[in-house]
Amino acid sequence: MGRRRGIMSDEFKYELAKDLGFYDTVKNGGWGEIRARDAGNMVKRAIELAQQHMAQDENQR
Numbered sequence: 001m002g003r004r005r006g007i008m009s010d011e012f013k014y015e016l017a018k019d020l021g022f023y024d025t026v027k028n029g030g031w032g033e034i035r036a037r038d039a040g041n042m043v044k045r046a047i048e049l050a051q052q053h054m055a056q057d058e059n060q061r
Contacts, residue, residue, distance in 0.1 A: 008046060016042045
């Protein structure tokens with residue numbers, strides 16, 4: 001059984017890491033070096049952005 005492919009692009013994940021302040025940790029040590037709290041905040045922020053995008057799409061109809 002192989003690894004599941006992520007839903008978020010690598011570019012998007014790096015952008016989130018920069019915005020949330022732990023990009024240097026990822027750059028220097030990889031994704032396995034971030035704290036669970038940072039990973040959770042990254043997912044939370046991605047959901048917030050998706051909801052905003054969906055609301056904008058809905059308003060444009």
